[in-house]
Amino acid sequence: ALIPASGFITEEETSTKIGEKYNWIIDPLDGTTNFIHSVPCFCVSIGLRRDNELILGVIYE
DSSP: OSSOOEEEEEETTSSEEEEEEEEEEEEEEEEEHHHHHTSSSOEEEEEEEEEEEEEEEEOOO
């Protein structure tokens, strides 16, 4: 694991496991409606929160 004991939160909250210190925030398809309608404006979004501070954000379009 990249950060052992880290948790994760997904956009739809279908999969959530809260870690004590670190939590990954993941939206595997940000812009779902655009994707469904073939509008080429969607991405993958990933963030990392340490305690209550966002320390990393990555967007892949």
